[in-house]
Amino acid sequence: EDKVVQSPLSLVVHEGDTVTLNCSYEVTNFRSLLWYKQEKKAPTFLFMLTSSGIEKKSGRLSSILDKKELFSILNITATQTGDSAIYLCAVEAYNNNDMRFGAGTRLTVKP
Amino acid sequence: ETGVTQTPRHLVMGMTNKKSLKCEQHLGHNAMYWYKQSAKKPLELMFVYNFKEQTENNSVPSRFSPECPNSSHLFLHLHTLQPEDSALYLCASSQDLGSQGGYTFGSGTRLTVV
Secondary structure, three states, rough: OOEEEEEEOOEEEOOOOOOOEEEEEEOOEEEEEEEEEEEOOOEEEEEEOOOOOOEEEEOOOOEEEEOOOOEEEEEEEEOOOHEEEEEEEEEHHHHHHHHEEOOOEEEEEEE | OOOOOOOOOOEEEEEOOEEEEEEOOOOOOOOEEEEEEEEOOOOEEEEEEEEEEEEEEEOOOOOOOEEEEEEEEEEEEEEEOOOOEEEEEEEEEOOOEEEOOOOOOOOEEEEEEO
């Protein structure tokens, strides 16, 4: 059965810290892995990763995929209180019509 | 706003009530989805529609009844729900079914069943 596991489930840091969020997966016919940020309600798209070893970067956020070890990490440097959110990892497969989501990591950044 | 609008934002209903959740998108997307998000659990896919035809029903109880009159609108009709159905219900859309690149989500309806 396909599954996506995120860790940690929750994390509390202070402003300026760097955090690494993890996502491991077991999916048949993997196509892509996506990261979303969910602040209040609507998850918003961050990154889509399809190839191993190619870092995607947007400001202080970056992500990379390892298709051999079946995981991805999301890094946030110099965290700010506005980074507080639930970060969702999802995996798309070629044979499915939907994405499989992990349970999310709840990040709290304290001033 | 993401381009996917859900109403109402919050809903409290009794177990004998009938209510409906609405989702609307004007992004020109052809596929629409209902997800359920419970605390500390992964998003659970409920229904998938493509060009207003249901393509997937993920073993959802019949007390949840979806309706898709056109590619821009999606409803979730609720009746005789249980307290464990309390959750955030998210609607999403994508350009096409299984299109790579993620979905656009609405802000959800926070449902409480009392």
